Amino acid sequence: MLTPISLSKPGGNLKKSLKVTGVVAAAALAFAGLALAPASQAATPKVCLALDTGGIDDHSFNASAWAGAQTVKSLANVSYVVADANNPDYTGEVNSLVNNKCNLIIGVGFLITSAIDAAAVKNPTINFAQVDDPGLVNGKAIANLRGLTFATNQVGFLSGYLAAGYSKTGTVATYGGINIPPVTIYMDGFAKGAAYYAKINKKTIKVLGWDPADPKTGVFVGDFSSQNKALQITKNFEQQGADVVFPVAGGLELASAQEAAASKKSVVIGVDSDAYGLYPTALHGVWLNSALKGVGASVAAVIKDQAAGKFNNAAYVGTLANGGTGLAGYHDLAAKVPGSLQNAVRALGKAIATGTVSAN
């Protein structure tokens, strides 16, 4: 059934033979490469980050985690993999790191949790850490898995208080990426902080997008990548009178900021990292503040422990008190936020850190 193919007819011209040579040379190069593979000598621990689909430049938790790992790269051989955005197969992603003989594998992104848990049970000789998870399997701690958690309801509480104090309309709003605990914990704090402001100052503040009493509802984009949907949600909030928006959806805060800059009807509180430095300068005037989450600090801490041979499974909890979470700063809007409000927010932060006021 095979018909002959004239790959090289006799007396072929020079051009063709050059082409063929090129292909052969390329193939030879590829095989030469196999021999040149550097042998890895792992005196320092091999630390591998399993990132979610956003990758290291997502302006959010993946970026923070990678930045944190970079601060301790002298202690460990740090590398990362990113989940395939088209078909996120977290089990396959974590398995690829197990197969690559990593000593410490850090899952970044709540959705990776169950893959990390399963791998930790299966591979007792490898250490694991998981961001945004207490690190329990079926409710029990296991020796080689450490949870890295953040009391971001505390900074959410401050943000809600700040938003309520800054709002002229008395309406503030928040929305999330997906209805998962690391997102809703911020939104919980935000709604409660706004309510706390209303109670202290005897004002009526309306919070759109989230009601702590009814955690099944709430406004969510459904993912962390649909900028159009985030834009529409922000527009809807503005139409309902909201003049401060708190998007808890990673990089989707960009859509809210663009809407705020265009409509001049609202300001935005950034999430996870300081949004002021991440986006175009044209948006500088819309960031009221940013709610920080110290993913990087937690990742650096667990890598340090691993390098010192002191890995343990006691959950890391980032709080206002230990700097694991906090507000970034007012930047360009500092002059527009009344000094009394700034002082009140600062005092409230101290009160939460010392436990006088509860953010729960």
Place this chain on the structure above:
Amino acid sequence: MRKPLLRSFSLRALILPALAFALSMFFGGLLIALSDSNVLHKASHPIAFIKAAGASAGNAYLALFQGAIFDPGLAKPHQWYLAFGPLSESLVGAAPLILAGLSVALAFRAGLFNIGAQGQFIFGAMAASYVGFHFHMPIGIHLVVAALAGTLLGSIWGGMVGLLKARTGAHEVIVTIMLNYIALYFLQWILGTTTFLIPGRNDPIAPPVLQSARLPLLAGSNFRLNAGILVAFAVAVFVWWLLNRTTIGFKFRAAGANTFASKTAGISVPFVMTSAMAVAGALAGLAGAVHVLGDNFQLTSGVAGNFGFDAITVALLGRAKPLGTVLASLLFGALGAGAAAMQAKTNTPIDIVLVIQALVVLFIAAPDVVKSIFRLKSLKTAGGLVSKGWNG
């Protein structure tokens, strides 16, 4: 004249895809080398540069191969077979893709462009998941019922498109694209309802399907390889049989070749459209069921990933033939599994694999480019797939 199963897919048909793949690997290798900072630092020394480029691309492809087929580094004493773990991963990734690809391929043969495999996949996954976690049934029966539920729902979601086209003339491309969105947002909504929430949790992940509804593992608990791949192969044979050995299959192909002639010859074109889309939907629904019952177990809003669209690619690559679709899906499954390992071992961005996949399709779609590069004269490219115009 009857053509045997294998000979109908002649070796000649493999030459073009193989050359297209080789070319894509070559350009992908260039891209890997040029995106590697170690290579770029040596740009001033041609020899060192070429060596570094070869090493960079070579290491990446070695890792790709090790992640897709065989990695001796994974073998443990007395457990040498662990080295085949990557092959298991490739097959696991290929199984749903084969089924979804067959869905698109079958519709192509009937002259219909099924862009809706994604939505049908979602409904299949949803139904299989619900039956899988909600009901308690004996082992075996549970699996069959869950898989059938997925197939049925996919079939309804697909058949609806055929019916709309047959009755109203609504173009299946538009309708399926729209139905994909409806399926996706329906899935997001239903994941938030109490029926699909895990008790005590609010995040949109359905409970895992019960053990009794899971596809049995084929190679022990060290591998994720499950019976899904066998289902996929069996269904591929079935689709071949359906298209080439049955009256209805003949009608599909006749309507696909020429609607007007078929009508004149007494074939009920509306019936063909509806039933072809129903079968295509069933295949994509089964793909979703196999994904949920075989390796994913939990329904999430991203459960369908990109399967429905990769399905179009593999069907095109396989020239809408069952065997071709199977081979293309195996290739894509291997590339997908290898990509993770390539990334882990050599820090090559996972997107390189997408570039290679896209280049393969590009070269397949433009056979003259491949033919002129390799100076192939006698290779006749068959008419191949003709996408129907807007009035098809």
